[in-house]
Amino acid sequence: MEYKMIVLVKQVPDTKNITGQAMKEDGTVNRAALPAIFNPEDLNALEEALKIKDKFGGKISIISMGPPAAAQVLRESLFRGADEVILLSDRKFAGADTLATSYALAMAIKKIKDYDIVLCGRQAIDGDTAQVGPQTAEKLNVNQITCVDKIVELKNKEIKVERSIEGGYEIVKTKLPVLLTITGEANFPRPFSAKKVLKYKYAVTPSEMSSYDEEYLKTTEIDQSNVIIKLWDHSEVGAKEEQIGLAGSPTKVKQIESVVLEAGEFKNIDNTKPGLEELIKELMNEHILG
Amino acid sequence: MPNFYKENDDIQFHMKHIDLDWIIELKENNFEDKGSFDYAPKSIKDAKDSYDRILDIVGDLAGNFVAPTASDADEEGAHYENGQVRYAKATEEALELFKKADLMGFTLPRKYGGLNCPVTIYSIATEIVSRAEAGLMNIFGLQDIAETINKFADEDIKKKFLPRFCSGEVTGSMALTEPDAGSDLQAVQLKAFQDEEGKWYLNGVKRFITNGCGEISLVLARSEDGTTDGRGLSMFLYERDDKMKIRRIENKLGIHTSPTCELQFNNAPAILVGKRRMGLIRYVMSLMNGARLAIAAQGLGIAEAAYFEAEKYAKERIQFKKAIKTMIPVYEMLANMRMKVEAARTLLYETARIVDIKDGLEHNIEKHPEKEKELRNELKRFSNYAALFTPIAKAYNTEIANEVAYDGIQIHGGTGFMKDFNAERHYRDARITNIYEGTTQLQVVAAIGGIITGVAMERIHEYEDEFDFKPVEDLHKIVKEMVISLEKSVTFVKQKNDISYQEYHARRLVEMATLIFIGYLMTRDASKSERKKEMAKFFLDFALPSCKMKADVITGETHNLLKSKDLILDGKN
Numbered sequence: 001m002e003y004k005m006i007v008l009v010k011q012v013p014d015t016k017n018i019t020g021q022a023m024k025e026d027g028t029v030n031r032a033a034l035p036a037i038f039n040p041e042d043l044n045a046l047e048e049a050l051k052i053k054d055k056f057g058g059k060i061s062i063i064s065m066g067p068p069a070a071a072q073v074l075r076e077s078l079f080r081g082a083d084e085v086i087l088l089s090d091r092k093f094a095g096a097d098t099l100a101t102s103y104a105l106a107m108a109i110k111k112i113k114d115y116d117i118v119l120c121g122r123q124a125i126d127g128d129t130a131q132v133g134p135q136t137a138e139k140l141n142v143n144q145i146t147c148v149d150k151i152v153e154l155k156n157k158e159i160k161v162e163r164s165i166e167g168g169y170e171i172v173k174t175k176l177p178v179l180l181t182i183t184g185e186a187n188f189p190r191p192f193s194a195k196k197v198l199k200y201k202y203a204v205t206p207s208e209m210s211s212y213d214e215e216y217l218k219t220t221e222i223d224q225s226n227v228i229i230k231l232w233d234h235s236e237v238g239a240k241e242e243q244i245g246l247a248g249s250p251t252k253v254k255q256i257e258s259v260v261l262e263a264g265e266f267k268n269i270d271n272t273k274p275g276l277e278e279l280i281k282e283l284m285n286e287h288i289l290g
Numbered sequence: 291m292p293n294f295y296k297e298n299d300d301i302q303f304h305m306k307h308i309d310l311d312w313i314i315e316l317k318e319n320n321f322e323d324k325g326s327f328d329y330a331p332k333s334i335k336d337a338k339d340s341y342d343r344i345l346d347i348v349g350d351l352a353g354n355f356v357a358p359t360a361s362d363a364d365e366e367g368a369h370y371e372n373g374q375v376r377y378a379k380a381t382e383e384a385l386e387l388f389k390k391a392d393l394m395g396f397t398l399p400r401k402y403g404g405l406n407c408p409v410t411i412y413s414i415a416t417e418i419v420s421r422a423e424a425g426l427m428n429i430f431g432l433q434d435i436a437e438t439i440n441k442f443a444d445e446d447i448k449k450k451f452l453p454r455f456c457s458g459e460v461t462g463s464m465a466l467t468e469p470d471a472g473s474d475l476q477a478v479q480l481k482a483f484q485d486e487e488g489k490w491y492l493n494g495v496k497r498f499i500t501n502g503c504g505e506i507s508l509v510l511a512r513s514e515d516g517t518t519d520g521r522g523l524s525m526f527l528y529e530r531d532d533k534m535k536i537r538r539i540e541n542k543l544g545i546h547t548s549p550t551c552e553l554q555f556n557n558a559p560a561i562l563v564g565k566r567r568m569g570l571i572r573y574v575m576s577l578m579n580g581a582r583l584a585i586a587a588q589g590l591g592i593a594e595a596a597y598f599e600a601e602k603y604a605k606e607r608i609q610f611k612k613a614i615k616t617m618i619p620v621y622e623m624l625a626n627m628r629m630k631v632e633a634a635r636t637l638l639y640e641t642a643r644i645v646d647i648k649d650g651l652e653h654n655i656e657k658h659p660e661k662e663k664e665l666r667n668e669l670k671r672f673s674n675y676a677a678l679f680t681p682i683a684k685a686y687n688t689e690i691a692n693e694v695a696y697d698g699i700q701i702h703g704g705t706g707f708m709k710d711f712n713a714e715r716h717y718r719d720a721r722i723t724n725i726y727e728g729t730t731q732l733q734v735v736a737a738i739g740g741i742i743t744g745v746a747m748e749r750i751h752e753y754e755d756e757f758d759f760k761p762v763e764d765l766h767k768i769v770k771e772m773v774i775s776l777e778k779s780v781t782f783v784k785q786k787n788d789i790s791y792q793e794y795h796a797r798r799l800v801e802m803a804t805l806i807f808i809g810y811l812m813t814r815d816a817s818k819s820e821r822k823k824e825m826a827k828f829f830l831d832f833a834l835p836s837c838k839m840k841a842d843v844i845t846g847e848t849h850n851l852l853k854s855k856d857l858i859l860d861g862k863n
Contacts, residue, residue: 190387190390190391191347191350191351191355191387191390191391192347192391193390193391193392194329194343194344194347194391194392194393194405195329195392195405196329196392197343197344197347198329198330198331198340198343198344198405199328199329201339201340201343
């Protein structure tokens with residue numbers, strides 16, 4: 001059978017290729033020094049969806065929540081084989097934490113309505129929270145399997161996957177619909193397809209179409225037929241204003257500081273009962289345990 | 291690793307200035323595909339943007355995926371097991387990537403699933419792939435086989451086979467060489483016979499067949515009983531089955547990832563391509579010319595790789611308390627390497643453009659026979675140029691590949707002799723390029739006619755008319771002096787009217803013409819960039835004396851070797 005899939009992707013600053021000072025003096029992220037890229041594990045999620053489509057057929061919709069510039073990761077999804085791309089963008093979404101983000105994404109998924117599998121990367125390299133996937137599944141009230149390394153079997157309405165756990169892996173089976181978060185171990189993402197790049201190279205959102213401020217849009221080849229990237233705002237997906245953006249985010253950033261990790265001193269503890277008791281006592285005193 | 295296209299300043303320079311308009315018009319034929327293929331360009335600007343994006347993908351794959359595993363791929367090489375060939379793991383993975391990226395039908399028409407790129411763009415892609423891993427180019431670069439089918443086979447053969455090339459389902463080989471037919475392909479013996487129903491079968495052995503394990507082979511075979519020369523040969527398409535055995539693969543100095551196979555055909559069923567007896571004279575010559583251009587690109591790619599390795603090493607290697615790059619003997623070597631790379635590039639792109647125009651005109655006349663009268667002279671002109679420039683580019687680019695790779699090791703010193711660095715791999719890989727698809731000596735044979743009969747001078751006159759030399763008049767003067775040397779030499783050889791004398795000096799004449807063409811092209815490039823101007827000056831510093839020296843030799847009745855060859859070669863003191 002064919003599968004309807006939704007992949008959640010995010011444009012993130014490339015923390016591996018920092019071209020200048022990553023932090024501004026006020027402690028906020030200096031985006032200009034960090035080239036924007038497709039979040040690596042979201043690419044693995046897309047690849048997993050493409051593999052399912054190659055094998056069984058189906059349709060892949062991509063949703064990305066972000067500023068207008070995030071349209072780039074949606075174009076890149078088209079270049080790799082996505083069928084439909086949606087940019088969830090609205091000034092009111094700004095400042096969202098993982099709760100507000102997963103609410104907005106869940107509302108967008110509900111608007112699409114018909115789906116078998118939602119895939120997303122395990123975590124994004126900017127926040128590293130790994131919360132958006134699980135929270136989205138909760139809001140959709142569907143099964144979720146996190147940290148998926150491999151899809152072992154997909155048969156009718158049932159899926160069997162291998163998920164990584166500390167020191168090994170476990171096999172998990174569940175019924176569709178399901179939300180999977182995919183790890184970087186799962187696959188090697190495919191390159192752009194030249195034909196798809198040529199087909200979608202002028203794909204734009206309606207707002208890009210009217211703004212014409214980006215260099216690549218200054219061409220006569222671009223017309224209404226290139227408005228391929230759908231743009232949904234909060235009202236389009238029926239999201240409540242108090243649950244999105246800064247208003248819907250219980251997480252408050254108090255302070256940002258640059259932490260330099262240093263190896264501290266270490267202690268040898270005897271592998272004996274008194275030794276372990278001593279360790280537990282110390283950890284409790286340091287408020288690491290308890 | 292960088293993107294080998296986007297982060298190559300010299301390729302970017304050419305992409306900015308190269309004139310592709312006419313080629314695009316010929317290739318896209320009023321953009322007739324735009325209604326039926328969603329990836330077809332709608333205008334010249336759109337087509338150029340598409341080429342840029344396609345090469346961006348090639349550059350990314352080459353720089354970020356192929357180059358990092360090239361050393362492992364070379365170390366592992368292709369395998370021969372139980373009568374079958376298996377590529378090195380990295381080669382297999384690379385081919386899979388190229389397939390997924392839709393890059394295996396680069397020049398083929400869209401109706402078969404191809405990208406319909408001009409040869410110029412394909413040459414740039416080939417150069418980029420070769421820089422990453424020279425042996426991979428032999429499989430990527432064999433797209434010329436599909437192109438030959440596209441040019442000469444019937445529509446039903448094209449429909450059946452070309453989409454499979456484009457999708458990457460099959461790769462090809464050209465099975466020409468035999469144990470007793472190498473440079474002399476007229477001596478091919480592999481036999482083709484027809485049964486009562488008219489079906490063709492092949493019997494015999496082919497040797498040194500690059501990627502002979504490919505699913506589709508174009509086989510040159512003797513179809514006419516009792517003949518002994520090229521006119522008895524036809525071209526056949528053979529699809530792998532159990533009637534062809536791969537007897538072995540060669541253990542080679544370089545390009546280890548490219549399997550070189552010995553094939554034995556035992557009543558293997560095959561399909562005739564085009565007309566009988568035209569195999570060698572028409573189709574193989576066309577196939578070879580395409581392949582020669584691809585090898586010119588391969589040579590350039592290897593030279594480029596060798597240069598970058600050496601430059602990096604020279605920057606980092608400290609001796610006598612300073613980087614060796616700051617020392618004159620070292621940076622002179624580096625500058626020479628880079629100059630040769632840039633010279634080879636401008637020559638390659640010019641040659642590819644000529645071939646594109648020739649192909650485009652041919653294609654146009656075929657489609658619109660009413661245009662023949664109007665286009666006939668143009669076609670004749672560009673066919674002559676293609677026949678002259680292709681062997682010249684093949685010879686020059688592959689010779690400099692060897693020189694640059696040689697100096698690449700020299701800059702590394704003892705380290706370069708060790709397998710720990712890539713320098714020795716480039717040196718080994720370069721060595722075949724001036725041998726296969728016709729040795730440099732054979733390229734000279736192919737090019738000399740155009741120099742003696744005046745085709746070279748015709749092109750030079752065009753450069754004089756077309757290029758704007760005003761900003762670079764000092765350089766232009768030097769190139770004109772080189773032309774005088776060539777004219778003097780050609781006149782002398784013609785007046786002498788001695789075929790041995792001409793043959794003896796043919797390589798010198800071809801080298802002079804090569805330096806002059808490059809001189810013109812570099813002077814043209816110099817008018818567009820200050821750096822290019824300095825590079826052109828540096829090139830001409832040595833090109834002019836080299837031409838004059840050759841002219842002195844040729845016009846000085848130099849023939850001692852011809853006179854005394856027996857004594858020199860075989861005599862005793």
